[in-house]
């Protein structure tokens with residue numbers, strides 16, 4: 001008898017994905033009929049996107065079907081995977097969290113694939129078009145698709161956004177659950193948490209008033225609810241990415257004994273203060289911008305305009321100094337550590353100084369590029385949050401957006417590289433971080449009005465105001481020559497120090 | 501050569517003081533035994549050494565790297581602590597293979613060989629949920645030794661094993677010692693303790709050396 005039951009269970013487990021597919025299919029048929037009757041009542045045309053987006057945005061299938069399955073997969077993976085045998089092999093809890101996320105997606109991706117496949121399969125027999133249908137642009141679709149048709153230019157974009165949203169939201173859900181378990185390590189409390197999440201999503205979409213909708217997990221699973229509660233999808237994305245960053249910071253603390261928290265926070269304090277200063281500048285520029293005419297790229301231009309011999313303002317000069325010389329200073333600290341503490345010990349192994357130099361200098365270059373991209377993203381996102389125009393026009397300068405980005409990223413990168421290389425030479429010669437500060441002060445003086453009139457001194461050239469007088473490609477050339485010259489100097493110093 | 505160094509470590513749970521400023525250096529290539537009554541903190545000590553819980557004060561370093569600061573879990577440790585959780589619906593071999601894949605430094609053949617060493621049938625299609633207590637214990641031993649881990653931290657490794665298996669595992673541990681591997685174990689059985697080079701008793705929140713007796717033997 002029990003054998004039969006066992007057998008039945010095995011079969012059910014083996015064919016679970018098919019069962020799930022069948023359930024989604026039949027539910028989808030019901031939804032499809034609903035759209036058909038709605039649209040034909042008013043004589044509106046529909047197309048395949050109406051059907052597939054409707055299925056993906058149906059709160060009931062998400063809340064009563066997808067979420068429970070996702071929670072089940074997540075909980076079983078967390079519970080079965082968190083054991084000392086696995087942990088000791090992985091080496092850190094951080095690695096465990098990401099491994100668990102990978103394992104989670106190896107299962108959940110099948111579920112999403114089935115859902116997406118069904119959303120397409122159901123469109124068989126419905127006319128296809130790349131555009132929104134009459135139905136989705138009309139008012140009656142607001143009950144079913146919400147404002148999606150008004151916010152997104154093309155249904156395909158909405159579809160991709162929906163998929164990305166689902167992946168991001170579900171990943172964050174799993175990361176939350178795994179972090180919760182790692183923190184409390186109590187099976188029962190963990191299961192209660194899963195139940196709360198399920199109930200929260202069931203009642204959440206009905207009970208929470210609109211202002212608090214961002215507290216309900218379901219808001220993040222469907223594009224319809226997402227747009228209803230955030231008006232502007234980018235803001236919701238920022239909330240999700242913010243959550244992700246908070247979780248990530250928490251993950252970084254997981255493997256540290258609490259007694260050492262303070263110590264590790266202290267060692268990151270300069271970086272923290274620096275980042276806050278950078279953000280404050282961008283935020284204050286964004287707030288003072290004029291939402292009726294300024295765009296998100298204007299924020300970038302106004303924040304990083306810097307100064308040159310013709311145009312000078314104290315705010316931009318100091319903000320430029322904080323951002324770019326601050327970065328140079330922080331990197332200088334790392335470089336002198338590299339030289340003082342571990343330099344000699346490593347140099348013996350590398351034998352060749354240039355190899356040693358590139359072994360760590362590479363990493364700084366990558367960090368600089370990453371940092372510039374981050375600054376650019378932050379100005380655009382903050383600009384969007386405060387409600388500036390989200391097109392890629394630049395109103396404060398007569399320059400195209402790609403010139404701005406080229407200058408900001410490429411010339412910014414070359415300029416910072418020049419700063420770092422100069423600071424390296426000083427640290428190499430003097431073996432003392434404070435000399436780097438003197439060099440940085442000299443750079444600041446060189447940026448004052450009237451000094452760098454021809455734009456050939458390779459200091460402050462990445463200021464965006466330079467685009468008023470010089471072509472960005474000329475600036476690139478100047479910076480390239482400066483970098484090559486200073487690198488040759490470093491090579492010369494290296495060969496000299498070997499002869500000693 | 502010191503592999504594990506315990507410095508001024510204290511640990512208590514809600515007023516229940518388990519350790520107070522204990523100090524110990526574990527040297528490479530020796531077998532260490534830890535004894536003490538139930539609830540005296542043997543398992544807690546092993547968990548702290550492996551980084552599963554942090555001490556309240558003091559520091560534990562493995563090869564000079566402090567747990568909870570420079571490193572979380574020590575590298576290349578084979579560990580048995582608590583009842584291990586297996587994937588119930590998989591066979592013993594599949595469970596071990598899953599673990600072996602994390603580091604990916606041993607082949608299937610080596611997993612099979614380890615299973616045979618402790619007397620488990622690698623070809624058996626029996627799921628671990630149907631394993632006996634002793635078989636589960638053997639599986640736990642397998643995962644702790646299969647990757648030729650340098651340091652073995654074994655909490656009651658002989659639990660539930662039959663007489664022949666106990667002898668087999670004892671001989672294995674002595675062989676590992678010859679190979680220069682370091683072993684820490686706990687046991688409530690006097691015979692098991694005989695294979696240890698040094699034995700510590702947990703007494704009133706301190707570690708007391710009980711074997712070799714001080715002043716005794718080869719010093």
Ligand SMILES: Nc1ncnc2c1ncn2[C@@H]1O[C@H](COP(=O)(O)OP(=O)(O)OP(=O)(O)O)[C@@H](O)[C@H]1O
Nearest residue numbers: 513514516518536537538539540541542543544545
């Ligand atoms: N996570 C924990 N939270 C609270 N108390 C704990 C925790 N872990 C262990 N203890 C307590 O610490 C004490 C020591 O437990 P431990 O498991 O180390 O004993 P033991 O010496 O291994 O005993 P046994 O010989 O029975 O294995 C016990 O009183 C136990 O209740």
Ligand SMILES: [Mg+2]
Nearest residue numbers: 542543544655
């Ligand atoms: Mg114990």
